[in-house]
Amino acid sequence: MKHLSCLFVSIGLLLWAGSTSAQQVETTIEPEPALEARLADESLLLDLTRFNGGFVAVGQRGHVLLSDDGRTWTQADQVPVQSTLTRIAREGRRMWAAGHDSVILSSADGGRTWFIQNWDPEAEEPLLDIEFLTALKGFAVGAYGRFMSTADGGVTWETEHIQDRLSGEAIDWAAIARAQGGIDTMSGDIDVPANQETAAGEEIFIDKGCYEFLECHLNDLLVLEDERMMIAAERGYGYRSTDLGATWESFRFPYSGSMFGLIELDGCIIAYGLRGNIQKSCDFGDSWERLDYPGDQTLMGATYLPDGRVLMVGAAATRVTLDADGNLEIESDRLGSDYAAVLVDDGHRILVGEDGVRYD
Numbered sequence: 001m002k003h004l005s006c007l008f009v010s011i012g013l014l015l016w017a018g019s020t021s022a023q024q025v026e027t028t029i030e031p032e033p034a035l036e037a038r039l040a041d042e043s044l045l046l047d048l049t050r051f052n053g054g055f056v057a058v059g060q061r062g063h064v065l066l067s068d069d070g071r072t073w074t075q076a077d078q079v080p081v082q083s084t085l086t087r088i089a090r091e092g093r094r095m096w097a098a099g100h101d102s103v104i105l106s107s108a109d110g111g112r113t114w115f116i117q118n119w120d121p122e123a124e125e126p127l128l129d130i131e132f133l134t135a136l137k138g139f140a141v142g143a144y145g146r147f148m149s150t151a152d153g154g155v156t157w158e159t160e161h162i163q164d165r166l167s168g169e170a171i172d173w174a175a176i177a178r179a180q181g182g183i184d185t186m187s188g189d190i191d192v193p194a195n196q197e198t199a200a201g202e203e204i205f206i207d208k209g210c211y212e213f214l215e216c217h218l219n220d221l222l223v224l225e226d227e228r229m230m231i232a233a234e235r236g237y238g239y240r241s242t243d244l245g246a247t248w249e250s251f252r253f254p255y256s257g258s259m260f261g262l263i264e265l266d267g268c269i270i271a272y273g274l275r276g277n278i279q280k281s282c283d284f285g286d287s288w289e290r291l292d293y294p295g296d297q298t299l300m301g302a303t304y305l306p307d308g309r310v311l312m313v314g315a316a317a318t319r320v321t322l323d324a325d326g327n328l329e330i331e332s333d334r335l336g337s338d339y340a341a342v343l344v345d346d347g348h349r350i351l352v353g354e355d356g357v358r359y360d
Contacts, residue, residue: 029121034062034079041065041073045352046340047087047301051095055343056111057352058085058097066111070343070350071359078113081105084126091132096154098127098140106154117154129221139245141218141231149245162231162239163214167247170286176252177206209235211250222262222269228284232259232271240285253279254288263302265310266324272299272312280326291326300353301341313339313351 037043045059057065057073062083064076085099097105097114102123105114125146132138140148145162210216216234223229231239231248236256239248253259257274264270268282275298278291299314305321312320317336321329339353349360 031081031083031116031119031121034064034075034082036075037061037063040075040356042356044084044354045356046085048341048343048350048352049088049090049095050343050345051090052110054110055345055350056088056095057357058088058099059352059356060084064097064111064114065357067357070345070348070357073357076107076112076114079105080114080116081119083119083121086126087129089130089132089138091138092135094132094135094153096130096132096138098130098142100126102127102142102146102159104130104140104148104154104157118148118157128217128219131221131223133223133244137244139221139229141221143217144215145218147218161214162218162248165246165248166214166239167249169250171250171252173206180207211235211237217258219258219273220261222264224264224269224284230262230269230285232262232273234258238271238285251285254290255279260298260300261302261312263304263310263312265322266308268324270302270310270322272302272314274298276314276318276320278312278320278322278328289326291322291328293320293328293330295330295332297332301339303342303344305344311342311344311349313342313353315339319349 040063043060043063045057048055048057054068055070062079062081062085064079065073066076067073081103083099083101083103085097088095088097095107095111102118102120102125104118106117107114125143127140127142130140136151136153138150138154147160147162148157150157216237218231218233220232227242227244229241229245235258236253238251238253240251241248253271255277257277259271259273261272262269268280271279276293276295278293279288280291281288297315297318299312302310302312305311310322315338317333319331337353337355339351341352343350351358351360
């Protein structure tokens with residue numbers, strides 16, 4: 001599907017194959033500022049946020065758009081890069097945007113001007129989400145397990161890999177082995193206990209996919225109360241933390257495809273993603289329930305409605321409303337645009353995606 005492929009490539013979920021060394025490559029490349037584009041509000045946009053009663057959206061070619069009412073949009077005065085911006089975050093009077101080239105930008109004037117906090121044009125790990133817990137403490141996550149953190153508002157960023165903070169795993173490999181038929185020579189082996197319907201000590205091969213070397217893309221980061229955080233990742237994997245991101249434990253969703261977003265609903269966590277899969281956990285990921293969604297349109301973004309329900313959006317102009325009891329209301333148009341994010345304001349939906357902004 002052309003629309004969905006375009007969206008995935010721009011977000012960085014379909015990444016090029018490269019052989020660049022993992023070591024930092026010295027470069028003399030200088031960033032080029034984003035250009036003024038007459039149709040910027042009709043070009044690919046990937047995220048938006050509220051700020052001071054208005055809205056800020058980000059997208060391809062370093063586009064940052066500002067609006068007072070969600071209808072009329074203008075470009076920011078100064079954006080120092082042309083890198084695609086995938087996600088935007090805010091905390092107090094500050095905003096941050098992250099994206100390709102491992103770029104992190106910050107603004108202190110409502111999004112009119114931005115400055116670079118991190119930029120690496122040689123990086124093969126686009127950043128796919130950024131969140132700040134306070135005005136000083138923040139995290140950015142991205143492709144191939146890239147994990148970045150700051151304790152000074154982004155003045156300095158520490159670049160790590162999710163495995164650097166991994167303290168344990170809550171994954172039933174025996175169940176995965178049974179689901180895979182117990183044979184796959186692509187990756188490592190485990191010993192399956194006798195009570196798992198397999199002879200004790202039997203060597204079983206499991207296709208762990210991107211988890212084999214902990215290189216799954218980290219797609220979305222959710223911050224909860226009580227120092228808890230969760231990451232939705234690629235190929236059915238996820239990570240959770242109970243100490244504000246200092247350490248992480250890996251887990252599995254019941255669906256083995258990628259989850260692209262997380263949102264809290266009535267004390268439970270809703271995960272959504274590839275092929276319209278929606279999953280719910282009320283025990284911080286110890287168990288998950290797959291919700292019965294009749295469509296197969298990939299879901300990419302979510303927000304809250306005034307009545308407390310969740311609105312999710314995605315491919316083929318899909319809009320899915322979910323309440324705490326698991327009831328779904330679905331709108332879609334297979335000839336429609338792909339949506340990446342949504343906000344609701346005064347009864348209207350502000351959607352961004354492959355065709356820019358739509359005020360609905």
